[in-house]
Amino acid sequence: MSIEIKGINKQFGTFTALNHINLDIQTGELLALLGPSGCGKTTLLRIIAGLETPDSGQILFHGEDTTDTHVRERQVGFVFQHYALFRHMTVFENVAFGLRVRPRKTRPSEAEIKRKVHELLGLVQLDWLADRYPAQLSGGQRQRIALARALAVEPKVLLLDEPFGALDTKVRKELRRWLRRLHDEMHITSVFVTHDQEEALEVADRVVVMNKGKIEQIGSPDTVYDQPASQFVYQFLGNVNLFHSRVQAGFAEIGEARWPAPDTHDGQAVAFVRPHDIDIDRTQVGNALPVVINHIRAIGPMVRLEMTLQDTQEIVEAEMPRDAYAGRQFKEGERVFIRPRQAKVFAKEDYAI
Missing domain, CATH: 3.40.50.300 (P-loop containing nucleotide triphosphate hydrolases)
Incomplete structure (x- = not known):
């Protein structure tokens, strides 16, 4: 029917x-x-x-x-x-x-x-x-x-x-x-x-x-x-991080990092990134942002890290499998670098919480 x-x-x-x-x-x-x-x-x-x-x-x-x-x-x-x-x-x-x-x-x-x-x-x-x-x-x-x-x-x-x-x-x-x-x-x-x-x-x-x-x-x-x-x-569909950014010439900029934003016109913007789409490194490699780790929590098979962006003091959450974390052993209070693998960018005037 x-x-x-x-x-x-x-x-x-x-x-x-x-x-x-x-x-x-x-x-x-x-x-x-x-x-x-x-x-x-x-x-x-x-x-x-x-x-x-x-x-x-x-x-x-x-x-x-x-x-x-x-x-x-x-x-x-x-x-x-x-x-x-x-x-x-x-x-x-x-x-x-x-x-x-x-x-x-x-x-x-x-x-x-x-x-x-x-x-x-x-x-x-x-x-x-x-x-x-x-x-x-x-x-x-x-x-x-x-x-x-x-x-x-x-x-x-x-x-x-x-x-x-x-x-x-x-x-x-x-x-x-x-x-x-x-x-x-x-x-x-x-x-x-x-x-x-x-x-x-x-x-x-x-x-x-x-x-x-x-x-x-x-x-x-x-x-x-x-x-x-x-x-x-x-x-609404799952956890998400929000980064305030600026779009110039088709790229969204957050600090020194840049992501393609081909469908967003120049000006103030926001970028959405899923926690599982964030890589964490101890060295600054490529498109990375400096953060400080505030809290680390193991939740079932995943480990969730809450961090603060060094430049803007915004809170960021990242997730990784427990076995991946076991080989890295990050510490609370440690300064590291995050690199979103993908981001979805919206113009600032189109965004509403």
Whole structure:
């Protein structure tokens, strides 16, 4: 089921939640709506579901206008952050609920309901919990049951609103890998909302980065991370260092260092550099800047170094694999030189925090 979103606008009083959103979602795609709180991603998901009505614009399912179609007739499955399971029902009855409340002429037989529910519980690897109640399950198990219940009605579209947001980090990582495998098996057109950059980049086929009711960029996880279309995308997707600089004759200058900036006109500018794109040396080699190391912290397989630029006193963060650091053994208080391998430069007047 493909979805076309055309010119969607939505206001809540004086607040603009969505500002002329256009988006095509391909059949069988797993798409992430990514952005900070208040950017409009959940409002857009609810409009796709039919739980919210746009002020203007159209939603088309497989070419058919469903803008005014009731949520019950859209054939969507919805998974919320907080499970929304019926506490008084067993796992089996929770999954069967959507089938049991169908109109009599489309309601499956009891035998068919039983077969379908056990098939779905097997799919989410929880068939052995059929007789338990939600209170007896872990958070990860509850969310998998919520997904099985959403799939029971055989939706053409699956919508997930921060599905793993209420879970701890380890369970969240396990479930998003599981969701990716499940999607690869079922190929249901799926849209999920998240503010977790790592989650979106790991799970989705494409990522839609949203900010203040608008789409900043649409692309594959690699594209939005490696080729950010705006300063907002660059900052939102992972850690980043900001250098104040000046562009002259196609080059951004920071102290004695220079980087190509072919798309930026001369004048004040800012350069963005990822921490893992910074080399550190004890001798000044080529395009390097003098810094003093303030703090060194080992975080899992990485070592993070916080430094101060000698010329401007700006804080810079660099990261390197733990084994690379082991051969260098930098010390806090040591004066060294940093050399960004690549930088993205924006004109100063185009930049806003």
